Amino acid sequence: MLPTTAVTPVLECKNVNISYYTRAGEIPAVIDFNLTLMPGESMGIVGESGCGKSTVALAIMQYMGKNGRVKSGQILFNGRDLQTMGEDELRSIRGSQISMVYQEPMASLNPSMKIGEQLMEVPLYHESVTEAEAKQRSLDMLAAVRLPDPQRIMDAYPHQISGGQQQRVVIAMALLSKPALLLLDEPTTALDVTVEAGIVQLIKDISKQFGTSMIYISHNLGLILETCDRITVMYSGEAVEAGAVQSVFNEMRHPYTRGLFASIPLPGTNKNSRPLVPIRGQLPLPQNRPQGCYFSPRCDFFQAGRCDTKGGISMRPVSDEQRHDVRCVRFEDIDWANYRPIGLSGDKVEIGKTVLEVKHMKKYYELKDSSLIAMIKGKKVQYVKANEDINLVAHEAETVAIVGESGCGKSTFAKVLMGLEEATEGEVILNGLELSHTPVQQRKAQTVALLQMVFQNPFDTLNPSHTVGSQIARVIKKFDIESDPDKINQRVMELLDLVKLPRDFALRRPRQLSGGQKQRIGIARAFAGRPSVVVADEPVSALDVSVQAAVTGLLTDIQRNLKTTLLFISHDLSVVRYVSDRIVVMYLGHIMEQGTTDEIFNPPYHPYTEALLSAVPIADTSVKKRHIVLEGELPSPVNPPSGCPFQTRCPRKMCAICETQLPALQHTDTGHAIMCHIPIAELRKVEQVFQVEAAN
Amino acid sequence: MTDAVKFDTALPAKRESRLKRFFQALALMRESPVGMIGLLLILFWVMMAILAPFLPLYDPNAIMAPFQKIGATAPDGGIFWLGTDHKGRDILSRIIWGAQKVLIWATFATFVAYVVGMLMGVLAGYKGGWADEIVSFIANIFLSFPFIILCIIIVATLGASGWTVVVAVTFASAPQIMRIVRGLVLDLKTRDYIFAAQTRGESPWYIMLVELLPNARGPLIVDACLRLGYTVVAIATLGFLGLGLPPPDPDWGLMLKEAVPLGAFAGHSMYLPAAALASLILGFNLLADGLREISLRD
Numbered sequence: 001m002l003p004t005t006a007v008t009p010v011l012e013c014k015n016v017n018i019s020y021y022t023r024a025g026e027i028p029a030v031i032d033f034n035l036t037l038m039p040g041e042s043m044g045i046v047g048e049s050g051c052g053k054s055t056v057a058l059a060i061m062q063y064m065g066k067n068g069r070v071k072s073g074q075i076l077f078n079g080r081d082l083q084t085m086g087e088d089e090l091r092s093i094r095g096s097q098i099s100m101v102y103q104e105p106m107a108s109l110n111p112s113m114k115i116g117e118q119l120m121e122v123p124l125y126h127e128s129v130t131e132a133e134a135k136q137r138s139l140d141m142l143a144a145v146r147l148p149d150p151q152r153i154m155d156a157y158p159h160q161i162s163g164g165q166q167q168r169v170v171i172a173m174a175l176l177s178k179p180a181l182l183l184l185d186e187p188t189t190a191l192d193v194t195v196e197a198g199i200v201q202l203i204k205d206i207s208k209q210f211g212t213s214m215i216y217i218s219h220n221l222g223l224i225l226e227t228c229d230r231i232t233v234m235y236s237g238e239a240v241e242a243g244a245v246q247s248v249f250n251e252m253r254h255p256y257t258r259g260l261f262a263s264i265p266l267p268g269t270n271k272n273s274r275p276l277v278p279i280r281g282q283l284p285l286p287q288n289r290p291q292g293c294y295f296s297p298r299c300d301f302f303q304a305g306r307c308d309t310k311g312g313i314s315m316r317p318v319s320d321e322q323r324h325d326v327r328c329v330r331f332e333d334i335d336w337a338n339y340r341p342i343g344l345s346g347d348k349v350e351i352g353k354t355v356l357e358v359k360h361m362k363k364y365y366e367l368k369d370s371s372l373i374a375m376i377k378g379k380k381v382q383y384v385k386a387n388e389d390i391n392l393v394a395h396e397a398e399t400v401a402i403v404g405e406s407g408c409g410k411s412t413f414a415k416v417l418m419g420l421e422e423a424t425e426g427e428v429i430l431n432g433l434e435l436s437h438t439p440v441q442q443r444k445a446q447t448v449a450l451l452q453m454v455f456q457n458p459f460d461t462l463n464p465s466h467t468v469g470s471q472i473a474r475v476i477k478k479f480d481i482e483s484d485p486d487k488i489n490q491r492v493m494e495l496l497d498l499v500k501l502p503r504d505f506a507l508r509r510p511r512q513l514s515g516g517q518k519q520r521i522g523i524a525r526a527f528a529g530r531p532s533v534v535v536a537d538e539p540v541s542a543l544d545v546s547v548q549a550a551v552t553g554l555l556t557d558i559q560r561n562l563k564t565t566l567l568f569i570s571h572d573l574s575v576v577r578y579v580s581d582r583i584v585v586m587y588l589g590h591i592m593e594q595g596t597t598d599e600i601f602n603p604p605y606h607p608y609t610e611a612l613l614s615a616v617p618i619a620d621t622s623v624k625k626r627h628i629v630l631e632g633e634l635p636s637p638v639n640p641p642s643g644c645p646f647q648t649r650c651p652r653k654m655c656a657i658c659e660t661q662l663p664a665l666q667h668t669d670t671g672h673a674i675m676c677h678i679p680i681a682e683l684r685k686v687e688q689v690f691q692v693e694a695a696n
Numbered sequence: 697m698t699d700a701v702k703f704d705t706a707l708p709a710k711r712e713s714r715l716k717r718f719f720q721a722l723a724l725m726r727e728s729p730v731g732m733i734g735l736l737l738i739l740f741w742v743m744m745a746i747l748a749p750f751l752p753l754y755d756p757n758a759i760m761a762p763f764q765k766i767g768a769t770a771p772d773g774g775i776f777w778l779g780t781d782h783k784g785r786d787i788l789s790r791i792i793w794g795a796q797k798v799l800i801w802a803t804f805a806t807f808v809a810y811v812v813g814m815l816m817g818v819l820a821g822y823k824g825g826w827a828d829e830i831v832s833f834i835a836n837i838f839l840s841f842p843f844i845i846l847c848i849i850i851v852a853t854l855g856a857s858g859w860t861v862v863v864a865v866t867f868a869s870a871p872q873i874m875r876i877v878r879g880l881v882l883d884l885k886t887r888d889y890i891f892a893a894q895t896r897g898e899s900p901w902y903i904m905l906v907e908l909l910p911n912a913r914g915p916l917i918v919d920a921c922l923r924l925g926y927t928v929v930a931i932a933t934l935g936f937l938g939l940g941l942p943p944p945d946p947d948w949g950l951m952l953k954e955a956v957p958l959g960a961f962a963g964h965s966m967y968l969p970a971a972a973l974a975s976l977i978l979g980f981n982l983l984a985d986g987l988r989e990i991s992l993r994d
Contacts (some may be wrong), residue, residue: 023727218839231911283901364846418894418895419895419897419904420891420894420895434951440895440897440899441899443897445897447895447897448896448897452895452896453891453892455888455891455892457887457888460887460889461888461892462887462889463889463893463907463910463911465911465913466906466910472947475896478896478897478898479896525892531895534937
């Protein structure tokens with residue numbers, strides 16, 4: 001059947017069932033899970049939160065904790081069942097033959113030990129080597145994960161290096177014992193996009209260089225496509241589709257996999273003509289899984305009698321050659337070629353008059369240094385230059401995206417707009433009113449109502465102590481929209497209708513809501529005061545993929561109908577390309593480039609935009625992408641580089657002028673602006689970052 | 697629409713759910729045997745305190761026959777179930793009336809300390825900067841005095857009474873409560889819902905009292921329970937030193953003070969109030985442990 005039968009798989013999971021035992025009884029977390037990983041292969045496990053993907057990783061490590069247990073099935077590592085091994089044997093395998101890299105690098109490193117000591121521990125503990133040898137191997141490995149100046153890193157404490165460098169150290173540590181199997185659990189989720197691109201490149205090279213087998217757990221299909229040979233898609237504790245990456249991406253057979261792909265913004269989707277299609281309904285709780293196919297209540301192809309039979313549905317082979325299996329009884333009946341799901345589409349809205357104008361806005365934070373050295377040197381005050389010379393115009397019904405990595409000043413910009421911080425210089429004009437020096441408490445209720453915000457973290461956005469209804473009602477009262485309790489109540493109901501939630505949610509408390517529902521309430525709250533500008537700070541980045549599509553669709557839909565101006569702050573360029581009319585790219589407090597969405601995504605590019613675009617993982621096999629990995633680290637805004645802020649990492653840096661002189665903004669005839677010394681004519685010659693191959 | 701729900705005016709519904717939640721919390725307590733023992737001990741003393749006027753007890757201050765043993769017959773034919781003290785007062789009656797005193801004053805003093813401590817803590821934590829410096833400085837001054845010395849100073853200035861006890865306990869406890877609340881608020885104030893309240897221009901006091909404090913309640917309920925225990929200790933200590941509730945009214949600390957010199961030939965008049973005191977404090981501590989256990993489990 002397979003050409004690899006002679007070789008023992010590194011890891012084989014056979015009919016694994018894993019349950020957690022809690023006060024409420026047994027909760028099956030993973031059901032009938034099968035996986036075969038050959039030496040040198042890399043397997044991606046993708047799924048939304050709660051689908052059991054991390055539980056699989058923990059079971060492989062045999063780290064189930066007190067209340068979790070592998071109920072049945074075998075987990076074979078190099079042909080031996082991990083279940084039958086004793087604690088001592090497991091300990092000798094963990095860290096030497098199976099290593100794991102977690103999401104938060106800082107949580108995996110001991111903050112009180114030098115990195116060198118922590119690295120050297122690995123060979124010293126698992127092998128009998130001398131200290132000198134352990135040190136040499138640590139140094140070599142740091143060089144292998146492409147950390148600059150390994151000697152300095154060895155002597156540093158974890159907090160002294162950046163997040164990206166920490167994650168590289170963790171990967172180096174995991175590789176030091178030359179493991180046969182490396183587990184990566186969302187290793188780049190906590191990192192910035194350009195840093196992520198570097199780590200992804202590294203992970204790809206590792207499997208080639210060391211021949212390590214990998215299991216890569218992620219919620220991001222694009223990352224899996226870039227790093228893995230094979231993929232397993234999980235849904236509600238089951239693997240629903242598995243196979244070679246190319247086979248699954250090009251000929252996906254399970255309706256859930258289809259749904260996932262339809263809900264991520266790929267090149268080609270567009271909020272007006274080709275909208276995202278969210279998966280309807282919600283992930284069932286493990287206790288309430290339906291009979292038969294777990295996806296059936298959300299599936300467009302559900303057929304009573306076939307999909308809801310008693311007993312589970314087993315995996316069926318799609319193609320033997322690609323080892324492509326799918327857990328769907330109807331996969332052969334479904335005519336995918338003629339299936340066009342319909343999303344929330346709408347007409348392009350006319351962009352109206354200017355609503356918000358920011359002119360030469362500057363925001364410096366003072367850092368008082370009261371140390372003795374500073375007093376002797378006479379340098380007591382330093383400035384964090386969070387925003388430098390921000391110029392921006394937003395019109396009625398327009399979506400302007402502000403894009404940049406952490407520390408680029410996008411949140412500071414939002415704070416100045418909202419009146420939580422005063423601008424150091426410049427003007428912020430909202431509907432003809434100058435606001436840059438008026439803190440929010442001194443603004444009139446109507447003015448405050450005009451400018452509202454949707455926040456990033458759904459778990460933080462609502463006050464857990466108050467009901468959802470009273471939190472929306474408070475906004476209505478506060479902004480004097482209504483004062484009569486009945487009318488306020490009526491308005492709350494209208495707002496719940498607007499965000500497509502049942503009216504009885506008004507009496508619920510935030511903890512009774514899912515992440516997506518909380519975010520909807522956050523949107524209802526922002527629109528309660530009939531705002532003309534809504535600032536959305538990464539409104540979907542903390543949500544699951546299928547929920548992201550629904551919330552993004554909702555937000556753009558409401559905005560379109562109410563002709564609200566939306567300032568969409570994000571680091572995710574694929575979402576930004578989907579929702580926005582114009583894009584502003586920020587780096588270290590400066591606007592590097594601004595223009596319409598088309599202008600930003602096509603040459604001429606600012607070199608930073610170019611790198612940012614190439615760093616976005618794209619889950620589409622027909623898109624060819626150039627890879628640009630930025631060198632170096634993001635400079636500190638306290639001590640920005642001289643000249644062009646991007647010069648320390650710029651792959652197109654020219655010569656002395658980049659280091660000495662701040663580049664001027666170059667404008668094209670259409671209003672596209674780039675802050676770079678390289679002439680626009682030159683930048684125009686740059687090749688496209690993405691190329692969509694013609695579908696055949 | 698028919699399913700439109702009124703929530704803003706429908707206060708009774710909300711209150712009902714609160715009562716329901718309270719009973720649900722009590723039901724959860726059954727899962728913590730330790731907490732259950734604590735709760736029963738406290739309920740026992742609360743019942744005693746409430747029923748004190750209705751029980752067939754002697755007047756706690758009536759002077760009858762001194763140094764009667766446990767179960768001795770009283771001059772009027774009744775029984776001194778727990779004997780009498782050196783002045784001839786009924787010990788059972790004094791313990792039960794003493795429970796009422798200590799529970800009322802301990803609860804009241806803790807409540808006042810909490811109001812003061814929470815206000816200081818939320819102000820210092822939310823405002824930061826100078827407000828924090830000043831409040832923390834004041835708190836540190838009070839924390840640097842040993843508790844007993846602080847109490848002696850206050851009682852010496854104000855004279856002995858229940859109110860003085862309240863002031864003393866507040867001065868001693870509020871700075872500690874302030875520190876806990878300040879720490880909680882420093883964490884809570886970075887949440888987006890606080891940011892949301894700021895962006896709609898809420899006043900700082902609204903944010904502090906309506907948005908922040910309700911979310912700090914979890915750890916504070918556990919601490920309040922422990923602190924009630926400390927306050928009972930504090931009131932007994934003050935009574936023992938003669939600085940607490942003024943005589944002749946029954947007070948457990950005072951009863952101990954009077955009994956200790958005579959311990960050799962009237963042991964029960966010393967052990968019985970001590971046991972009462974210990975059981976009540978134990979009750980508060982066990983309940984706090986149980987609450988913590990339950991809150992960690994969810």
